[in-house]
Amino acid sequence: MSDDPQDLDDFVEELTRHQVELIYFIRTLVGDVHAAMDIRQAVNMVMWKKRSKYRPGSNFRSWAFRIAHFEVKKYLRSQRRSRTVSFDGELLELFADEFDTVANQLPERRSALSRCITKLTAKDLELLRHRYWSDEPLEMLASATNRSIGTLKARLHQLRASLRTCIERQLGTPS
Template structure:
């Protein structure tokens, strides 16, 4: 009986679609890991895209059953260190590699803690009044300047700052209540 060629991926690797799903499932964790080392959100987004390209390019090197998060974080760590070494004019340039490695280690340890907090934030954000949710979206997702929002909404920058402060406090309290409920099993309501 003749052997037929195996049409699927080798047993220790993922299919292309399965690998891409694994990458997609880890995007938030990888992004927050990068953000712990790189302070500008735009730069972190650029590095994340570079990391994604490297992950896809090196997917054959990932073995199914091993820790994908650790592998992806190692790639992200190297990309962050390369980025920081290229940034000659930043304060971070004066930090030695050991300090940056230590920061990366701590960020990796805490990466799994992010997901429940993000879920709680999203639940609390959905409970905000429409105007508050719109203000948050304009300011933080779309990064619209306060002066522009104030002109559009016909209010002062100071009034918007106060409103954003109240919204952030409301979200913080809601998140802490929700996380407390998850930990203790309490069914308390949070607007």
């Protein structure tokens, strides 16, 4: 990367665009959101220091994830020294590879999920919204709709299975 202001702007834009994916990737590998946030900051610092090695037009995401992978390894080594339980290197590699595959499928899966959700009844949609987008406990919905908590939990289980099947049908492959 050159010192051209446009290249710098492009780099910052790429860096910003991949922050959410980076935190998900790192959290998947370390399992602790607070550690993941700290590691992401370290990754950002490394990327900033190595920005001259990044070539505009190349795959920024792969470059960033590779740096994140090394920073996670460094973090896990330090945790091992402090006697904290952590994953071994092979398992870490498997998680990293699997995450990359899954992350590439997310936009398609989100789109399929949106299409599947439009097919739900108003009652089922209300249940999903309450469960996933409300801070109120399920007990409040049970009371308001005169249904038991067990009934609502069973229906949520059925809805998740139904949505999973619908998504698989939309994508043409089992997940």
